[in-house]
Amino acid sequence: MNFQGSRISAKTLGELTLPNFCQRCFWIRMKLGNKVPFRTPPPGIFSSIDAFTKRYIEKLISSGKIAKVIPDLANASGIFKERIPDLRHDYSNGTVFLTGFPDAIFLNNDASYSIVDYKTARFTEAQRSMLPLYEVQVRAYSAMAKAAGLKPLNSLMLIYLEPLTGNESIDEEVSNLVLEPVYLKLKLQPFVHKIKQNEFQVFRLLESADRIIQLSEPPEPLEGCESCKAIQSLYDLFPR
Numbered sequence: 001m002n003f004q005g006s007r008i009s010a011k012t013l014g015e016l017t018l019p020n021f022c023q024r025c026f027w028i029r030m031k032l033g034n035k036v037p038f039r040t041p042p043p044g045i046f047s048s049i050d051a052f053t054k055r056y057i058e059k060l061i062s063s064g065k066i067a068k069v070i071p072d073l074a075n076a077s078g079i080f081k082e083r084i085p086d087l088r089h090d091y092s093n094g095t096v097f098l099t100g101f102p103d104a105i106f107l108n109n110d111a112s113y114s115i116v117d118y119k120t121a122r123f124t125e126a127q128r129s130m131l132p133l134y135e136v137q138v139r140a141y142s143a144m145a146k147a148a149g150l151k152p153l154n155s156l157m158l159i160y161l162e163p164l165t166g167n168e169s170i171d172e173e174v175s176n177l178v179l180e181p182v183y184l185k186l187k188l189q190p191f192v193h194k195i196k197q198n199e200f201q202v203f204r205l206l207e208s209a210d211r212i213i214q215l216s217e218p219p220e221p222l223e224g225c226e227s228c229k230a231i232q233s234l235y236d237l238f239p240r
Contacts, residue, residue, distance in 0.1 A: 005095030014133035
């Protein structure tokens, strides 16, 4: 049976927590199925790094060496690979579906689960400003996992894979070059950010997002919103 209702991804849901969140831009994107024009797809290298990271972590777990690289995952004994279904949330205004899947769901030695999302970036101030979005994203995955019966949840984490690009790292690699073929090497150092569970926040944001989507007219723009200015400039190009 098909149920009507808005569909919102875990990452999109997190956008509602950012200080520059614009309801008008959100409404337009959702009405367009989140397919806005002129969007440039991200470089493919990030998909390659993401796939490699998942295989590497899985190998570390199967070999019993994960604690040496990421101590916070020392209790992990395997990876849950099945897709979890979308979460249906009914509330007073209707129905909304939460979609998405985390980078990893770990099965722990004590039969609990841990949910992890990887970020290939340094944990800078700019990344700190994005934490509210990422935390909601992982909490949303947690709510979906619980609804799918993956209980208990032991921990929620963001694992930053920080590139080591300082001169000392370069000097070490150059001094260790011996035989061909020679490869350029980039080391990634893991940094763990733990997240508190908060399903109430997830459902509250789902309802807020759905109320915006259900509006028959676009909301007022956020003052100073650059995207709204760009939309208006595009509109002004066409004679009326």
